[in-house]
Amino acid sequence: MRNRRIVLDANVFLEIIFNRPLQNKAKKIFEDAILERIQIIVPGLFLDEITEVFCGNIENITDVEFYLNYIEKLANSGVLTIVVPNCTVRMKAIELARTGNKKSGYPELTDCLYHALAIINEAVFITNDKRHIAKISHFGHIAGLTDYETNL
Amino acid sequence: MERIVDVTSARRQFGTILDQVFHKGSVFTIARKGKALAKIVPLENARIEESESMSLQQKELLRELNSLPNIGIDKDPVDILRFIRKQKRIKSVVKQHEK
Numbered sequence: 001m002r003n004r005r006i007v008l009d010a011n012v013f014l015e016i017i018f019n020r021p022l023q024n025k026a027k028k029i030f031e032d033a034i035l036e037r038i039q040i041i042v043p044g045l046f047l048d049e050i051t052e053v054f055c056g057n058i059e060n061i062t063d064v065e066f067y068l069n070y071i072e073k074l075a076n077s078g079v080l081t082i083v084v085p086n087c088t089v090r091m092k093a094i095e096l097a098r099t100g101n102k103k104s105g106y107p108e109l110t111d112c113l114y115h116a117l118a119i120i121n122e123a124v125f126i127t128n129d130k131r132h133i134a135k136i137s138h139f140g141h142i143a144g145l146t147d148y149e150t151n152l
Numbered sequence: 153m154e155r156i157v158d159v160t161s162a163r164r165q166f167g168t169i170l171d172q173v174f175h176k177g178s179v180f181t182i183a184r185k186g187k188a189l190a191k192i193v194p195l196e197n198a199r200i201e202e203s204e205s206m207s208l209q210q211k212e213l214l215r216e217l218n219s220l221p222n223i224g225i226d227k228d229p230v231d232i233l234r235f236i237r238k239q240k241r242i243k244s245v246v247k248q249h250e251k
Binding site: 009010011014015016017018019020023027030031034035049052053056057058063066067070073074077079108109110111128129131 | 202206209210213216217218221222223224225227228229230232233236237238240
């Protein structure tokens, strides 16, 4: 039974690909989704951002194709739900992006689109970007990748 | 060994039950008014059961997840994405000012 919804930041998937310290946490999220313990939702820009990072940072085009095919398989098998954010989500994202101040900085609209998707879908946005969490944690529905399984 | 215990006993002896599950591999069924409600099993048993009930597609996706080629780079993907996102915002702000 899928009892938890999670919106995943692109940086979580990249943690696995780039052999980063939190790759096991990131893998656990995908394992849980494959085993139907959780449901992962991502906005369409998840794929665009990952493609953009691959384009600029991975030389081996075969690897790039392998990763993108894997994401497509996850989507086709229902492990990953890719959605186009609707008007409600976009308006919430704008609201989030307009919070903050000059001193602490304003959250990026892209981060806010992920976060808004989580808020509107009663999900939790999981990101490895601690700066975004610090700026906007008061809206809730957000957790750091390090906290996956401990605080959720 | 599998045993049935009622809710009250399970609550009173929870620590002992956990010890037996962990050290002896015992399985306890918790019942209320004779009706089985839940089971406490060793974690390893649960994993094996889960693995046996997995579909071929799930096994394949897990296998591929664990064999994705890793690419070590010096940059933090969080920083790469932050840079990309920030650039997009700067462009939109500049456009607004130009109007």
